[in-house]
Amino acid sequence: MSVTAPEATSAPAPSSVTMTKALNQALRDSLADDDTVLVFGEDVGRLGGVFRVTEGLRAEFGSNRVWDSPLAESGIIGTAIGMAMNGMRPVVEMQFDAYAYPAFEQIVSHVAKMRNRTKGRVSLPITIRIPYAGDIGGVEHHSDSSEVYWTSTPGLTVVTPSNPADAYSLLRESIASDDPVVFMEPKSRYWMKEMLSLPVTTAPMNRAQVIREGTDATLLAYGPTVRTALDSAEAGAEHGLSIEVIDLRTLSPFDDETVSASVRKTSRAAIIHEAAQFGGYGAEVAARLTERNFTHLSAPILRVAGFDVPYPSPKLEEFYLPTVERVLDALESWDWEL
Amino acid sequence: MTIDVPTTGRSLPQLQPISFIGADGRLTDTPTEGLRIPSDATLTGLYRQMVLVRRFEAQVTHLTRQGRLATYPSAAGQEAAEVGATTALAPNDWLFPTYRDSAALLTRGVPVAEILAAFRGDWHCGFDPQEYHASPSATPLATQTLHATGFAMAAKLKGEDAATLTFLGDGASSEGDTHEAFNFASVWQTPTVFVLQNNQYAISTPLREQTNATMLADRAAGYGMPGLRVDGNDVAAVFAAVSAALARGRNGDGPTLIECLTYRMESHTNSDDPTKYRDSEEVEHWKQFDPIDRLEKYLRQSEALDDAKVAEVAEAAETLAASVREAMNQEAEIDPRELFAHVYATPRTALAEQQQVVEAELAAAGRA
Ligand SMILES: Cc1ncc(C[n+]2csc(CCOP(=O)(O)OP(=O)(O)O)c2C)c(N)n1
Numbered sequence: 001m002s003v004t005a006p007e008a009t010s011a012p013a014p015s016s017v018t019m020t021k022a023l024n025q026a027l028r029d030s031l032a033d034d035d036t037v038l039v040f041g042e043d044v045g046r047l048g049g050v051f052r053v054t055e056g057l058r059a060e061f062g063s064n065r066v067w068d069s070p071l072a073e074s075g076i077i078g079t080a081i082g083m084a085m086n087g088m089r090p091v092v093e094m095q096f097d098a099y100a101y102p103a104f105e106q107i108v109s110h111v112a113k114m115r116n117r118t119k120g121r122v123s124l125p126i127t128i129r130i131p132y133a134g135d136i137g138g139v140e141h142h143s144d145s146s147e148v149y150w151t152s153t154p155g156l157t158v159v160t161p162s163n164p165a166d167a168y169s170l171l172r173e174s175i176a177s178d179d180p181v182v183f184m185e186p187k188s189r190y191w192m193k194e195m196l197s198l199p200v201t202t203a204p205m206n207r208a209q210v211i212r213e214g215t216d217a218t219l220l221a222y223g224p225t226v227r228t229a230l231d232s233a234e235a236g237a238e239h240g241l242s243i244e245v246i247d248l249r250t251l252s253p254f255d256d257e258t259v260s261a262s263v264r265k266t267s268r269a270a271i272i273h274e275a276a277q278f279g280g281y282g283a284e285v286a287a288r289l290t291e292r293n294f295t296h297l298s299a300p301i302l303r304v305a306g307f308d309v310p311y312p313s314p315k316l317e318e319f320y321l322p323t324v325e326r327v328l329d330a331l332e333s334w335d336w337e338l
Numbered sequence: 339m340t341i342d343v344p345t346t347g348r349s350l351p352q353l354q355p356i357s358f359i360g361a362d363g364r365l366t367d368t369p370t371e372g373l374r375i376p377s378d379a380t381l382t383g384l385y386r387q388m389v390l391v392r393r394f395e396a397q398v399t400h401l402t403r404q405g406r407l408a409t410y411p412s413a414a415g416q417e418a419a420e421v422g423a424t425t426a427l428a429p430n431d432w433l434f435p436t437y438r439d440s441a442a443l444l445t446r447g448v449p450v451a452e453i454l455a456a457f458r459g460d461w462h463c464g465f466d467p468q469e470y471h472a473s474p475s476a477t478p479l480a481t482q483t484l485h486a487t488g489f490a491m492a493a494k495l496k497g498e499d500a501a502t503l504t505f506l507g508d509g510a511s512s513e514g515d516t517h518e519a520f521n522f523a524s525v526w527q528t529p530t531v532f533v534l535q536n537n538q539y540a541i542s543t544p545l546r547e548q549t550n551a552t553m554l555a556d557r558a559a560g561y562g563m564p565g566l567r568v569d570g571n572d573v574a575a576v577f578a579a580v581s582a583a584l585a586r587g588r589n590g591d592g593p594t595l596i597e598c599l600t601y602r603m604e605s606h607t608n609s610d611d612p613t614k615y616r617d618s619e620e621v622e623h624w625k626q627f628d629p630i631d632r633l634e635k636y637l638r639q640s641e642a643l644d645d646a647k648v649a650e651v652a653e654a655a656e657t658l659a660a661s662v663r664e665a666m667n668q669e670a671e672i673d674p675r676e677l678f679a680h681v682y683a684t685p686r687t688a689l690a691e692q693q694q695v696v697e698a699e700l701a702a703a704g705r706a
Contacts (some may be wrong), residue, residue: 072521072522074514075487075521078486078519079484079487080488082490083491085467086432086471086493087483087496110478113462114474115680115683120680154681157684177683206684253686285659
């Protein structure tokens with residue numbers, strides 16, 4: 001789908017690659033290419049992280065490049081700031097979405113603002129990896145979608161891949177970026193497989209991508225809900241609807257151009273996300289699409305999102321998460337006769 | 339069967355603060371933990387810088403009262419800690435200050451207009467951190483202690499001969515980041531010196547409501563690092579202790595916590611009324627321990643200082659004060675386009691669009 005064949009001739013034959021493996025390879029390649037790249041965080045060394053994204057890296061690069069930090073999220077981000085000020089490119093892991101909250105202050109008050117505070121004299125090339133969202137049967141505090149905290153913070157770039165190829169390419173690009181990046185990894189997609197030969201270069205970081213063409217409506221999704229959007233488009237086709245699907249890939253900056261072009265073509269759009277609806281990312285998307293494309297729209301932009309409740313316990317997850325049925329219900333709610 | 343207990347690195351700091359020069363200007367008989375009193379030449383330099391700093395603080399406080407600056411947290415009374423600690427830094431070391439530490443930035447050589455940019459409302463950090471090896475002053479309490487630790491960690495990984503020094507207050511010592519920084523620095527053995535200026539108050543909250551610990555320097559033991567309690571109004575003690583701690587860090591022996599016992603003579607900033615939380619007797623009491631008076635007495639006794647020298651330093655202080663007035667009388671040039679200039683290294687279309695709004699407004703106002 002979104003994969004461009006790599007230029008390199010030495011790339012191995014395609015094999016089945018999980019998102020976890022793709023991320024792991026992106027870290028490995030970044031560590032190998034640039035001595036200033038450092039990987040640290042809770043359990044990322046010996047264990048390779050609770051999702052094994054950093055597996056084998058400590059053994060390969062040594063404990064001066066990849067190590068287990070003390071258990072303290074603010075400490076991890078705060079020290080990453082100092083390291084970045086001293087010429088390093090730290091890639092740090094927050095073990096789970098909700099466990100990034102102790103580091104909130106360091107992220108929003110310093111990571112996001114250092115460049116601005118210092119008139120561009122100090123930039124912080126830090127990549128903050130956050131496994132996020134649900135659908136893995138996790139207990140509480142293990143399934144939050146925290147993206148809006150980061151997307152509404154100027155100074156941060158927020159990236160979220162939905163497939164292994166993008167995971168590799170976007171992570172490489174995030175680490176190379178001179179801006180701090182919050183790199184959100186959809187936990188429920190960690191084990192998704194794809195036939196790939198790494199390294200791979202997909203579309204650039206700040207571009208959304210049309211991953212299924214259609215003419216009747218546009219579904220916007222990112223990270224974990226891209227699968228839901230594709231399945232909904234498939235189901236819609238059975239009802240005679242031609243649905244375009246866009247994978248946003250980067251939440252901040254928002255790719256107005258690609259998304260508006262699609263919406264102008266289809267005249268209808270819905271955004272799907274797991275996070276609660278109120279004040280969620282969908283609200284921003286709906287507002288900006290309406291502002292830019294009002295006369296091209298033949299129906300209100302809809303949101304299919306999580307309910308405005310704390311992320312539920314595993315047995316209630318299926319009632320919370322946006323499903324294909326709810327997406328289809330939303331599509332149906334439009335007055336197609338207009 | 340017994341369990342092997344490692345005993346290294348376990349010692350509590352002495353209760354009596356380390357001090358060389360007493361309030362009367364004479365050498366004390368307090369233990370000095372093997373530290374050596376700085377030479378008269380060094381002390382004369384520290385005296386001069388403290389006098390400059392005091393005049394600077396007084397001038398800025400005055401200008402703030404006149405409305406020239408939006409706000410100002412003065413370190414008057416804390417000159418020994420500010421100057422003693424900062425002077426101990428080598429050029430290659432880095433300073434991680436807070437809002438209270440303009441005196442440290444002045445000592446580091448940052449021009450007055452650049453130090454005061456933040457308080458005047460011109461820009462958050464008015465100086466170039468790379469040029470002065472000083473981080474922007476942190477306002478969210480204790481956050482900078484982690485930056486200092488991370489910076490020192492990178493220095494260690496790179497094999498650089500650099501240490502870091504960060505200031506924090508007694509109030510900030512209650513924040514979680516302080517704990518995290520002490521712990522990270524000690525686990526990683528980074529060349530970091532934490533200078534805790536215990537000035538007895540966090541805005542209005544007195545020390546006894548901030549902590550139930552006997553003394554803040556004791557905390558170091560729990561992290562496996564040395565802690566020292568220093569008479570923070572004795573610049574000789576501060577300089578000696580911080581110099582030793584920096585040397586220790588550079589030597590690969592890890593961080594040190596230094597608690598400086600001192601007192602904030604002014605209000606927290608111009609916007610609080612200290613009479614609501616402390617009485618004048620207490621302020622008068624602390625005046626007896628004034629860091630400049632005692633050093634002057636000491637240096638006069640040893641004849642490193644005389645009337646002529648004192649007058650010369652006072653004159654330099656007046657010159658500095660004049661330069662502060664002049665700098666604050668000049669309106670800084672502020673370009674509204676800078677709102678958008680330093681948010682991202684990678685240009686953003688949406689910001690470019692928002693910039694056009696401001697440019698159109700400027701054009702309409704004839705300011706383009
Ligand atoms: C995280 C945070 N909480 C609250 C404040 C507001 N505040 C600014 S200074 C201050 C008191 C700090 O006291 P202390 O650490 O003792 O330093 P001092 O001002 O005495 O130098 C407070 C509460 C802040 N800046 N940051």
